Amino acid sequence: MNQLFIIRNQGNFYLTRQEEWHNGNEPAALFKTPHYDIALNTLIEMNTKHFALRAEVMAVEANARGVPIVEVLAQAQMELAEPDEDQRTAEESEVEDSL
Secondary structure, eight states, X not given: OOEEEEEEETTSOEEXXXXXXXXXXXXXXXXXXXXXXXXXXXXXXXXXXXXTOOEEEEEEEBOTTSOBOOOOOOSSOBOOOOOOHHHHHHHHHXXXXXX
């Protein structure tokens, strides 16, 4: 088996080739590379887009077809998106009420 590098975030979601975060139930769709420096550069690029992101480059084994072997630790898909206006307004009103 070969070693591959993948990226996992603080919620135990894995980066896909489309720069989305998934729980790993489809490992063939995950971002993977045999080179640590490429994975690290991708992680740095993701951090510039999402400054609150906490993620790590992980070394994992690949099966015979070159698909990374990962554990499914999270239950659903995660989205790194800005909160919509309704969420922002509700959060702001909670903060104002607490003052």
